[in-house]
Amino acid sequence: AQTVTQSQPEMSVxxxxxxxxSCTYDTSENNYYLFWYKQPPSRQMILVIRQExxxxxxxxxxxxxxxxxxxAKSFSLKISDSQLGDTAMYFCxxxxxxxxxxxxxxxxxxxxx
Amino acid sequence: xxxxxxxxxxxxCKSGTSVKIxxxxxxxQATTMFWYRQFPKQSLMLMATSNEGxxxxxxxxxxxxxxxxxxxxxxxxxxxxxxxxxxxSSFYICSASLSAAGEYATNEKLFFGSGTQLSVL
Numbered sequence: 001a002q003t004v005t006q007s008q009p010e011m012s013v014x015x016x017x018x019x020x021x022s023c024t025y026d027t028s029e030n031n032y033y034l035f036w037y038k039q040p041p042s043r044q045m046i047l048v049i050r051q052e053x054x055x056x057x058x059x060x061x062x063x064x065x066x067x068x069x070x071x072a073k074s075f076s077l078k079i080s081d082s083q084l085g086d087t088a089m090y091f092c093x094x095x096x097x098x099x100x101x102x103x104x105x106x107x108x109x110x111x112x113x
Numbered sequence: 114x115x116x117x118x119x120x121x122x123x124x125x126c127k128s129g130t131s132v133k134i135x136x137x138x139x140x141x142q143a144t145t146m147f148w149y150r151q152f153p154k155q156s157l158m159l160m161a162t163s164n165e166g167x168x169x170x171x172x173x174x175x176x177x178x179x180x181x182x183x184x185x186x187x188x189x190x191x192x193x194x195x196x197x198x199x200x201x202s203s204f205y206i207c208s209a210s211l212s213a214a215g216e217y218a219t220n221e222k223l224f225f226g227s228g229t230q231l232s233v234l
Contacts, residue, residue: 043151043204045225091156099145099210101223103156 002027004094006104013082014112020067021077021107023092029053032096034068034075039106040088048090051075079109087111116140117209119226126197127234134192134229136207142187143209147223148180151204163190197233205229 003026013019025034036048051059051068058066063080079086092104116139126132136146145164149157163169163184171177179201181193190209194201207226 042227043206044227045157045206045208047223095223099223100147100159100162101157101208105156 002029002094002096002102004092004102004104006092006107008107009105010108010110012110012112015082015084017082018078018080019082019109021079021090021092021109023075023077023104025073025075025092025094025102027073027094027096029096032094034066035093035095035101036064036066036075036077037091037093038086038088039091040085045091049077082111084111084113117143117207117224117226119207119229121229122227123230123232125232125234128198129196132194132197132231134194134205134207134231136190136192136209136226138188138209138224141209141211141224143190143211143224144187145210146184146190147208147210148182148190148192149206149208151206151228153204157206160192194231197231199233202231202233205231 005024032053034051038046038048049059049061049064051066058068065078067076087110089106089108091106094102118137118139120135124132147162148160150160151157159172160175161169161171161182163182165184165187169182179195184190206228208223210223
C-alpha cells in the first residue's frame with residue numbers, strides 16, 4: 001500500500017528566509033505523480049507544484065522547487081524568499097494511475113513578519 | 114485554469130435532515146470526481162470515487178447509504194448526506210479529474226472545489 005509521511009507537524013520561519021518541508025513516501029509503483037498542495041485559512045486546496053516520477057529533473061515554480069529523490073522516495077519542497085502569504089498548511093500527496101491521492105498528514109507553515 | 118465550483122460553501126442543518134452538496138466542473142468535462150472529508154487540523158480523507166454514469170466506489174468504512182454520490186453528467190457530481198447527525202459535521206471537498214481512473218495521462222491534474230462546511234445541530 002502507498003503511504004506518504006510528513007514528519008514536521010509545524011514549522012516557523014522569518015519572512016524572506018528559505019524553508020524546506022520534508023516528505024517521504026512508499027510505493028512499489030514506477031509511474032506516479034507527486035504533488036505539494038497548499039491549504040490557506042480559506043481552506044481552498046491550491047496546487048503548488050507537481051512532479052512526474054519518470055522525470056529526473058526537479059520541478060520548479062517561481063519561488064517553489066522540489067528535491068525529488070526517487071531511489072530514496074523523498075520529495076521535499078523548498079520555498080525561497082518566503083512571504084507572509086505562504087502561511088498555510090502544506091500537504092504532500094502521491095497519485096498513481098487510478099487518480100486517487102494519498103495524502104500526508106500536513107505541515108503547518110507559519111511565516112513571521 | 115480549470116475551475117471546480119462547489120456549493121454550498123457552508124450549511125447548517127438539523128439532525129435527521131438530508132443535505133446535498135454539488136460539485137460542478139465549469140469549463141471542462143470531469144470524467145472522475147472524488148469526495149473527501151477533512152476534520153479540523155487533519156489531512157483529507159477520501160470517501161469515494163465516482164466515474165460519470167457508473168456507481169461510486171466507496172472507501173472502506175464509508176457508509177454508502179449515508180453518503181449518496183451521484184455523478185449523472187460529466188460536469189456535475191453530488192454528495193447527499195442522508196439523515197445527518199452531529200458526527201457528520203465536517204468539511205467536505207470535491208475534486209475533479211479530466212481523465213478516467215485507470216488511465217495514465219502525462220499531464221494529469223486534479224482540480225479542487227472550495228469545500229463545504231457542514232454543521233449538524
